[in-house]
Amino acid sequence: MSTPYEILGVEPSATPDQIKSAHRKLAMEYHPDRNSEEGAADKFRKVQEAYDLLSDPDKRRQYDQQRSSAAFGGVGFNMNDIFGGVRWDSGNYPVRGENIVVNHQISLNSVLTEHSELVLIYRDDECVDCRGKKLKPGCTDASCSACGGKGKIHRSYQRGAMQVNEVRACTSCSGQGRYIPAHSRCEKCNGSGVQKSSYTIDMKVPAGIDSERTFIARGHGNIGRNNGPRGDVIIHVSVKRHEQLWRDQNNPANLHTIITVPFVKACLGGIVNVETLDGSTTVDLKECTAQGQVYTIDGLGLPPLGGGPRGNLSVNINIGIPIAITDAERELLKQLEGIQNDGKTNPSIETSSG
Numbered sequence: 005m006s007t008p009y010e011i012l013g014v015e016p017s018a019t020p021d022q023i024k025s026a027h028r029k030l031a032m033e034y035h036p037d038r039n040s041e042e043g044a045a046d047k048f049r050k051v052q053e054a055y056d057l058l059s060d061p062d063k064r065r066q067y068d069q070q071r072s073s074a075a076f077g078g079v080g081f082n083m084n085d086i087f088g089g090v091r092w093d094s095g096n097y098p099v100r101g102e103n104i105v106v107n108h109q110i111s112l113n114s115v116l117t118e119h120s121e122l123v124l125i126y127r128d129d130e131c132v133d134c135r136g137k138k139l140k141p142g143c144t145d146a147s148c149s150a151c152g153g154k155g156k157i158h159r160s161y162q163r164g165a166m167q168v169n170e171v172r173a174c175t176s177c178s179g180q181g182r183y184i185p186a187h188s189r190c191e192k193c194n195g196s197g198v199q200k201s202s203y204t205i206d207m208k209v210p211a212g213i214d215s216e217r218t219f220i221a222r223g224h225g226n227i228g229r230n231n232g233p234r235g236d237v238i239i240h241v242s243v244k245r246h247e248q249l250w251r252d253q254n255n256p257a258n259l260h261t262i263i264t265v266p267f268v269k270a271c272l273g274g275i276v277n278v279e280t281l282d283g284s285t286t287v288d289l290k291e292c293t294a295q296g297q298v299y300t301i302d303g304l305g306l307p308p309l310g311g312g313p314r315g316n317l318s319v320n321i322n323i324g325i326p327i328a329i330t331d332a333e334r335e336l337l338k339q340l341e342g343i344q345n346d347g348k349t350n351p352s353i354e355t356s357s358g
Contacts, residue, residue, distance in 0.1 A: 008054035008067065016068070020059070027055040032216065035240070036107070052105055052238055098232035101128065104225045105238045108207070112246040113281050115213055115306050123205040123239055128198040128226035134190035138197040143188035148177035155181035198227060205237060212309035214256045215242045248279055249317075257308040257315030264324040265289065278319050280304045287319055297321045 009016050012026040032038060034048040057063045108123050130136040139145065147153035151174035159170045173179030189195030205221050218240055225235030243251075252258035265276055273291040277284050278301070287299045298318050305315025329337070 006050075008057050011050050011054040012058065018058075023055065023058050027051060027059070028216070031055075031240075049105065053103065056103060056236070056238070097230060099229040100232050101226035101228040101235035103235040103238055105240070107240050107242065109242050109244045110209060110213075111244050112249060112251075112306075114209070115243060116211060116281060118211045119209055121207045121209050121241075123207050123237075125203050125205065125224075125237060126200050127203050127224075127237075129201045129203075130227060131190060131193035131197055131199045133192040134197065136197040138184055138190055138193070138195045139188055140190055143184075145182040145184045145188065148174060148181055148183050150174055150176035151181065153181045155179045205239070207239060207241075209241065210309060211311075212257065212307040213241065213243070214251070214309065217241045249281065251306070252315075252318075255315060257306045257312075259305045259315065259317045260320060261317065262320045262322050263287075264322045265293070266324055267326075270294075270321070270323045278317075280317055281306075289321070293321055293323075295321065295323045 009018070012018075012023060012030065014022055014026050018026075030051045031048065034044045034051060036045050036048060039048075057067055104125055104127055106123060106125055108121065110121060114121075131138075134140070148155070151157055155174050155177060156179065157172050157174050159172065161170070174181070177183045184195050186195075190197070193199050203224070205224055207219055207221070218238060221237040221239065223234045224237045227234055249259050249261050252260060259281075261278065261280075263276060263278055269276065269289065270293045271291065273289045273293065275286050275288055278287050280301070282304060285301065285304070287301065289299075298320050301317045301319065303314050304317040307314050326333075
């Protein structure tokens with residue numbers, strides 16, 4: 005079984021920044037929205053679980069202590085002891101519920117202001133019929149004969165010169181000491197004690213957020229076992245692609261757009277409309293505006309994450325060439341061509357080039 009450090013590809017001495025960087029890289033590589041290969045989703049889940057452990061100082065310290073103890077022949081450990089997941093070998097000890105990982109997209113327009121996003125999830129909750137008891141009304145469970153109702157199996161063996169006494173959860177009753185006969189199981193949850201239900205999280209999103217941000221709703225995930233705490237909900241937030249605008253790679257507060265203007269308008273200059281996040285505005289083109297020329301509108305970008313004045317909007321000019329022209333337009337263009345040719349034969353130009 006790979007350790008959290010091996011899963012993220014970092015050394016046990018890695019700094020929090022190195023762990024965060026490794027997680028971000030692997031999360032993007034195996035994200036279900038980016039990688040449809042078989043096994044990618046499972047790798048993504050393992051990466052998230054490893055990061056959840058190693059990014060929490062208390063969980064990481066506990067894991068390192070147990071890891072060190074195991075290396076010197078001490079008590080064995082299980083990663084699930086620390087960061088959740090359903091463990092049927094946990095006996096009667098409380099077990100933290102599984103984390104839930106969801107992807108949530110927001111619009112570019114919503115990045116303008118701090119706002120709330122409602123995130124719908126489906127999680128394990130206590131069964132409403134049996135209240136988590138797993139039994140039909142009026143039915144009882146029975147003592148496990150394999151472990152005598154203790155829920156644990158004791159085993160002794162020799163490891164070199166050391167006598168090892170090992171205690172493991174009984175596999176017959178999943179460490180509970182008791183089991184529920186088939187005819188006594190709750191029909192709604194089939195004896196599991198849990199059922200799926202919908203749940204909405206009110207997520208606060210700051211203004212200026214960029215893509216690939218992660219929010220964690222602590223204690224809102226799947227219900228724990230044996231009165232253990234709930235897991236977390238890990239929400240990966242991304243910004244939807246806008247039809248006309250895109251963010252600057254170096255400064256996400258700045259925006260870019262492209263507008264196509266007719267050839268004549270580019271030559272003569274004048275007012276053109278530009279669509280922004282704030283609605284329509286105008287740009288006054290100069291005469292002889294060139295292909296690819298950029299006009300900047302201050303303050304019509306996005307607010308930077310953390311606060312501050314809004315960025316700028318860069319308007320990139322694309323000069324449109326008609327796919328067909330009328331006879332009148334053709335005649336005018338020929339007249340323009342003649343004027344330009346006359347200019348090329350101007351004596352002063354010939355003299356300067358000679």
